[in-house]
Amino acid sequence: MPKKIKVSDLVQRFSMEVVCGEAGLKRVITVSDLYRPGLELAGYFNYHPRERVQILGRTELAFFETLTIEERKERMGLLCSEETPCICVTRGLTVPEELIEIATERGFTVLRSNHPTTTLSGNITDFLEGRLAPSTTIHGVLVDVYGIGMLISGTSGIGKSETALELVKRGHRLIADDAVEIRQTAENILIGNAPDLIKHLLEIRGVGIINVMTLFGAGAIRTNMKINVVVKLETWQQDKQYDRLGLDEELTRIIDTDLPLVTIPVRPGRNLAVIIEVAAMNYRLKRMGYNAALQFTNRLTETLNNEDVYENET
Incomplete structure (x- = not known):
């Protein structure tokens, strides 16, 4: 309504x-x-x-x-x-x-x-x-990474807030933790912000609630942000086949807008903050017209074709 x-x-x-x-x-x-x-x-x-x-x-x-x-x-x-x-x-x-x-x-x-x-x-x-504007509230964390709005989702306890804290320490900015209020201001444009009650706050299990602006300064937070990519954190499943090339882009729908979905399996030893940084930079490159996975596939196809030609000649 x-x-x-x-x-x-x-x-x-x-x-x-x-x-x-x-x-x-x-x-x-x-x-x-x-x-x-x-x-x-x-x-x-x-x-x-x-x-x-x-x-x-x-x-x-x-x-x-x-x-x-x-x-x-x-x-x-x-x-x-x-x-x-x-x-x-x-x-x-x-x-x-x-x-x-x-x-x-x-x-x-x-x-x-x-x-x-x-x-x-x-x-x-x-x-x-x-x-x-049409609106909804989603359980997750919204972070500004290199100017890209990354909405981090996943089950409770998967490590969303800890990943956001690491991103803030690496110079990125927090918009909302735990609950993200999202409104669709125009076609295919979603704006996210934090509810007033938990604005600038981050919950870290074992430490408690921290105020990001107080600890890291005003440069570590933003009031609102356009959402560009949804990052889904999920527990690593040994029998599941994860995308290793990035050719098939998944989409997820929020309100009436489809957003790119990046699924990141979580297991000990993986630096989620760095992976999300790379996902943000890769999204920017795709918007600029460069797709590393597609170029690799084209080069591979070209190499295989050249080898076939060489074998036929010999």
Whole structure:
């Protein structure tokens, strides 16, 4: 289910003036799109998106002044519907009396901001998209390794936090430990962050909870990070065949996004931090167009073909 935020959140975030209709501050906003009702002021309401926040700028209000009193009351009455969260007037413009009268009567919120229409619309859209984005929480650790967001997953006690600690000691940055809040801000873009309660904290069995920022400094942490790769730690299974070339790229789905999955078997003697560093660097090289496994396969095929030609000639 999508998240819901209240009109009062807009007022608080953008320091907007409540012109009238304080009772409507509890109305919820369920979509991030905004709407400037130009055609509606002209009387065309057939496809009016009532669920959106309505923005009235200089153009809309200038046209509104050309209408008769009866038309003004009619249009504002239709704009102030039950489904509409609120109406925002920009540039500090004077709010029409007809709008104030109808909104006050219905308990409908009218807001005013001194910001230009385009600026306010962009800021509100960014705010709503961030707050209303699909989200989930995953058990794991998120680390920034060479600018690549590595989400380390695995069963409890496999060594995720210890690996993250080693990565932090090697100069990388921690975003979240134990619980990673993930939201999809756009198509194929996942942003991860830590819940406020455990922000900057790392749990190490035998030591306890440590504050990474206090121990290693502000350069050892990040607030949020785009997730690029999922690293799955699992106990080494002797009878399982693990990928040794890296030709077959596995994928895992989080929300509606498919991410590359790297499975690393864990057993004594393996330096997981170094392996994850190499996985991050290898991911960067693939994005730049260099695939070591593919090049090795091509060279091997070329060598075998040359040997066949030589044998046929002799």
